[in-house]
Amino acid sequence: MLEFRYDTQLLIEGEKLDESTINEYFVNHFQGDCLLAVGDENLIKIHFHTNEPWKVLEYCSSLGEIFDIVIEDMDRQSRNLKG
DSSP states (O other): OOSSOEEEEEEEEOSSOOHHHHHHHHHHHOOEEEEEEEEOSSEEEEEEEESOHHHHHHHHHTTSEEEEEEEEEHHHHHTTOOO
């Protein structure tokens, strides 16, 4: 069993986005690992393993438009199941 089940990936499009601020928010407010928050002031790519992907979506949508959202259940993948 994985500690953090969901591989959560998405793009945030907005204005004056700051990857350092986003990174810090994740570290202080979410449980998870494998955080990647990279980009520029208009587009940030997020990759994060968590058990609560809906919280990530809620926060990221407060920063701008979110799209290319992928949430994969890594536990199911490890058991060779779909979904």
